[in-house]
Amino acid sequence: MIPPDQKAFLGRIRQALGHAPHESRNGSHLFMQGPSREELQILERYRQRTAKDREELLEQLMEAAKPVHLCVRRLPDPEAAGAAIAALVQEKAPEPDTVKQVVAWRHGLIDGLDLHLLPEQSAVRVHRTPPLDPLMDPARRHAEREAQRRAIAKAHMGVTAADFCMADTATLVLRARPGQPRSVALLPPVHVAVITLDQILWDMKELFALLRWEARFAAQGLSRYMAFISGPSKTADIEATMVHGAHGPREVHLFVVASAPGRLQYVGQRSTFSALTK
Template identity: 45%
Template sequence: MLTPNSNQGRFIRNIRAALGKSEHDIPAREAAIFTSRKSPAQAQSLETIRSRSDAEQRALLDRLIEEGKPLNLKVIPQKDVASAAAAIAGLVAGTSPEWGDRKSVVQWDHPLISELNLSAALGEQNVPVHTAAFEGDADRAGQRARIRQQVTDAYIGVTSADFCLADTATLVMKTRPGEARSVSLVPSVHVAVIRLEQILADLKELYAMLKWDPDQQAEGLTHHMAFISGPSKTADIELVMVHGAHGPRALWLYVITG
């Protein structure tokens, strides 16, 4: 939350004043972003998503794989949760930390990630798996410090995502309790796991879902939503492409096809 008299608070107040928006007028701000009526195009997008066949969904997966290649996004289909867990265990076995020689993994507190049971999958390798989530309300400051240290020490961060856009190979990730942004940003390797049905075609379908899907309407927009297209990369210095300058140097996406 912004402190009213902080530099950030004054900056945001100036922007709101310039836009003629009230600090508490959330519905008006949402109306400025989203249309108030479902347009025919949005209705058609929702119908397209809901009626998409398995073959059409797999065609989106093929498109996602191709669009991810130039972004250095490795998209790996897996038939089930157990196969995805085994693949992640193989990735851990075949890679080394960028710094030091101690391996550890940090993960989201998320239903799909919990199904992977990575602690068991990595048990033979003696690689600890930490979950970035609070355990009760006691000593929140101490728990926050523990989570921060676990994320910093881990060389692989495992998350899920809300959606993935095939035409731009983009992960769409809301932030919720137990699903910290840092898990996808701090470790050297980001591993994401989604199900086939979470793949959408493009931004138009995403916007239609966020606004008109009943489940998305019930939750609303969380305080943060990240769009991730491949690992961190920059070519600022002499136009030489470097991965991992501002975030993970590698991104693996496992898609459970079912």
């Protein structure tokens, strides 16, 4: 079953390391069978987190966001976040190759922002990105995917949720899910992410502990594709001058919703196709 290229390749490595070339070595000791003591403490800290702790994390996040030029705002509820997005839509002029359009993920928290009111308020179109039906005819699915891609490439603003945000480095964590194209956070010149206060984590250690061992996150683990995003796209390749928006967004805004209705809590974890199309 092992392809010949792999067999010869790993054989050479084993030989170089002084082992029998054609015997797979047992490497179970190299991997974790359960959380380490440090991770248990981290998980415990996460579970015991109080409202006050969360506000402190937000403060830390805002501090870390400054040097990476991530704009963080705390908003009381999804309605306020929706209004803030509407104001941002008004304020931001489209780039030469984009039009004043918004593309937004299909996601519980984003659905609650009332972005559908935007066209009436400001004549700005809002594209949603519904999940593709895996049972759909491949040609139709391809056509739908292409249509979504065109809309994302044209929009001047992309609105996404996020799985987490790490306060320590002001890093958004996005895991791939149907209905949540990764390019929404990448192609439009302005990226707006909306999260709830309880999605702020301390640091990468906490994130990885949750993704490894906390059942409701570990089921998906790191997913097929996970992205860390810390502020806008940057380059300093021309005479070391810092320029934002090299390829990805020129601006990244993070709206932290302090209290969301119960049904929105952890909606980001409802990952299956059926859950999202109900």
